[in-house]
Structures are given as C-alpha cells and as structure tokens.
Amino acid sequence: MIDDVFAQLARQGAALVRLTSDSRRGAPGAAFFAWPGAAGDGRRHIPEAIGRGCAAVLWESEGFDWNAEWRLPNAGVKGLKSRAGLLAHAFYGRPSDSLWVCGVTGTNGKTSCTQWIAAALETRGERTGLIGTLGAGFAGALGPVDNTTPEALEVHRLLAQMKRTGAGAAAIEVSSHGLDQGRVNGVAFDCALFTNLSHDHLDYHGSMEAYAAAKARL
Structure with a gap:
C-alpha cells in the first residue's frame, strides 16, 4: 500500500523531492500531507499548499471529499497521520534501515544520553547524527527543530x-508526545533506552499509567 501511494501520484505526473505537513512550507516538488489534528484540520490548508506550488497532496480520506477544482496529483489515504512515518520511510529510501538507530525516552536525561551515545560512537569512528532538544545534525553543527521529536515526515x-x-548511526530523543502522536512511526530502531519516569506532562496524558504506556511504545 505504501509504495502504491507514490506510484499513484507518479502516474498522475507528480515529481516529488520532499514531504511536508506544513502548508506554509509548501513549494514546487513538495507533497503536502493534510490531516485533521488537535490544532485544526490540515485539509483546510490544501488551497494554500496548492498556491505555494506543491506538486501533490496526500489527504486523510475519512470524512472528506477532494475538490475537483483542485487540479493537482493527489491521493486519499485512510489513517494518513499514523501512516505518515511509513510513507516517509519509503519515500526517503528507508534510511533508518541502514543506520544504527538508538531512541532515548524518559522524563529526564534524554538530551544528555543522546549526546553521550553520539560521543561514544564517534570515538569508535562512527559518525553519528543527533535529533533532539538541542537540534538536529551532528555534534557541533546542529540545526533548529520545531520539537524535541520532530513530526514524522521531518524525522525521516x-x-x-x-x-x-x-x-x-543516529541517536534520537523520543518524547512521550512524539510517541503518542506517531512521530517516530516507521523508524527502524536498533536500541531503545529508557531513562526514568516522574510526574510530568500529566496535563497531556491524564495519568501516570497513560504516560508510562506512551513511553513503553518505543
């Protein structure tokens, strides 16, 4: 199903170079992923994405009909948000399959642990990427990220x-929000490290049990 989506878009003439779920970052060659979320329905921003030159749109099919006036390669996908990671994994050439990837989760210590892991691997000659609170890239040359764990399309x-x-190799900080929202779906982890669990983020998770369950998904 995953490869079929991109094959479908290619048959419609889409030439894609990147994926985004932010219509403000729409540009020629980009595929815009539109799904409903807590902050609003991304499908309302399809016209903006088209106006910015996006090459295609993938949209959550449940409860939505494509507007025939939007003459653009498109594909409706049920459960798009949960499948976004797998779609990105396939689109970007399954990068985590050929990297040694460690995910670090826990209330405290994620940043320190990922930095230590990267430093240890670098001493063995293994260039190691980082994704987390301090940014993404390589130690000493990290670029900014929107969240500790970026959204799935950006992670891949x-x-x-x-x-x-x-x-x-790569060391990734995996927040409970990121796990709950599927931001690391599709990542082929080789190692998972749990640091600790204390009372935090209960406004989001509702209970310690739900918070622990989110962490356990890694």
Missing part, C-alpha cells in the same frame, strides 16, 4: 540527510 528526512552525509 533528517535521517536520510544524515545518511547522505556519512552517518552510520
């Missing part, structure tokens, strides 16, 4: 970029 793009620039 970053991993592909790291692979292209010589990385053999």
